[in-house]
Amino acid sequence: MNKTEKLYFKDAYLSAFSARVLSVAEVEGGYEVVLDKTAFFPSEAGQSADTGKLAGANVLDVYEREGVIYHLTDNMLPVGESVRGEIDFDIRFEKMQCHTAEHLLSGLLYERYGVDNVGFHLGEYEVTFDTSRRMSAEELMKIEAEANAVIYKNLPVSAEIYDCEEAIGSHYRSKRAIAGQVRIVTILGVDSCACCAPHVARTGEIGIIKILREQSYKGGSRICMLAGKRAYDFITKLYKTAQNASSALSYPILEIADGIARRDEEIKELKLALRESERSRLLAGIPTLSQSGRQVIFADTDDASLARECANLLLEKADELAVVLYRAGAGVGFVMLGREDVGAICKKATLALGGRGGGRGPMAQGSFSSDISEIIEYFNS
Numbered sequence: 001m002n003k004t005e006k007l008y009f010k011d012a013y014l015s016a017f018s019a020r021v022l023s024v025a026e027v028e029g030g031y032e033v034v035l036d037k038t039a040f041f042p043s044e045a046g047q048s049a050d051t052g053k054l055a056g057a058n059v060l061d062v063y064e065r066e067g068v069i070y071h072l073t074d075n076m077l078p079v080g081e082s083v084r085g086e087i088d089f090d091i092r093f094e095k096m097q098c099h100t101a102e103h104l105l106s107g108l109l110y111e112r113y114g115v116d117n118v119g120f121h122l123g124e125y126e127v128t129f130d131t132s133r134r135m136s137a138e139e140l141m142k143i144e145a146e147a148n149a150v151i152y153k154n155l156p157v158s159a160e161i162y163d164c165e166e167a168i169g170s171h172y173r174s175k176r177a178i179a180g181q182v183r184i185v186t187i188l189g190v191d192s193c194a195c196c197a198p199h200v201a202r203t204g205e206i207g208i209i210k211i212l213r214e215q216s217y218k219g220g221s222r223i224c225m226l227a228g229k230r231a232y233d234f235i236t237k238l239y240k241t242a243q244n245a246s247s248a249l250s251y252p253i254l255e256i257a258d259g260i261a262r263r264d265e266e267i268k269e270l271k272l273a274l275r276e277s278e279r280s281r282l283l284a285g286i287p288t289l290s291q292s293g294r295q296v297i298f299a300d301t302d303d304a305s306l307a308r309e310c311a312n313l314l315l316e317k318a319d320e321l322a323v324v325l326y327r328a329g330a331g332v333g334f335v336m337l338g339r340e341d342v343g344a345i346c347k348k349a350t351l352a353l354g355g356r357g358g359g360r361g362p363m364a365q366g367s368f369s370s371d372i373s374e375i376i377e378y379f380n381s
């Protein structure tokens with residue numbers, strides 16, 4: 001079959017076109033349509049296929065095999081006739097913004113640091129690309145600022161097809177060795193890169209580039225970024241979220257992080273003060289108890305270390321055994337201290353009251369599943 005004429009090579013902004021239907025084949029999931037020419041960009045170069053309509057049918061996917069572009073549609077098309085194609089240009093333009101942004105960043109990374117781009121994925125939402133070595137946060141901030149400065153300069157972006165590599169005689173970036181024809185996308189004075197995807201005509205159309213995050217990936221960096229409309233949409237959502245947080249926390253929008261750090265510090269201090277007051281309250285009554293063989297009390301806390309502290313003090317008032325009960329989830333926690341080994345007492349108690357626990361020598365810990373009053377009665381009887 002003849003190769004399909006790629007209209008997007010000549011004009012990346014062509015959103016509607018007429019073409020003749022060369023063949024239609026029923027396949028799984030729809031109909032595979034081949035046209036003599038198309039503006040639909042297939043899934044290629046890390047970018048997903050264009051969507052849109054062909055003679056009223058929805059174009060679900062577009063792919064290329066040996067120079068022939070196949071459009072997967074949800075309806076039959078008339079073979080031999082001329083049909084109108086229309087691509088979802090808003091979505092396509094967002095991809096053009098993001099793809100040119102990636103070239104710009106990668107070109108600058110190569111120029112400034114000699115770093116290669118070794119992977120690219122233009123997803124439904126975010127854009128990721130991988131570098132041959134790990135980039136620092138400072139390097140990425142510098143490159144991001146420089147890339148945005150190139151956007152302000154509104155430099156032309158062009159694409160040329162050359163017959164072979166030698167014909168260019170100039171340097172360009174490429175992820176793999178290229179034989180035969182090569183299409184070079186050039187951002188004037190900044191970058192030249194072999195690429196088959198549609199790009200914006202001037203850097204100003206990228207609008208903005210924002211790097212969102214970086215992570216270690218196969219010895220280099222995986223960088224996630226947004227550009228153009230997608231970056232604008234993200235910033236709009238981000239600002240709304242920040243506004244809500246600002247009014248909920250009563251901090252100016254640019255002081256939210258500092259405000260939260262201050263608040264965390266206050267909460268930490270308050271928790272310490274609260275624990276100290278809880279500790280005083282729990283320990284206060286113990287010295288006033290009269291000496292007894294067994295002492296069993298309930299300490300109204302869920303802090304096991306406070307319960308142990310209570311048990312130590314309580315043992316001074318007990319000739320034989322001190323038991324401190326406290327809140328432990330759905331059950332009742334206990335700390336048991338004795339003058340001698342309490343293992344047998346603990347075992348007997350957990351059998352009688354339900355629960356589990358254990359210990360060594362004069363101390364045992366665990367939890368009971370019975371009521372507090374039942375537990376107290378057990379130990380006092």
Ligand SMILES: [Zn+2]
Nearest residue numbers: 045195196197
């Ligand atoms: Zn590219």
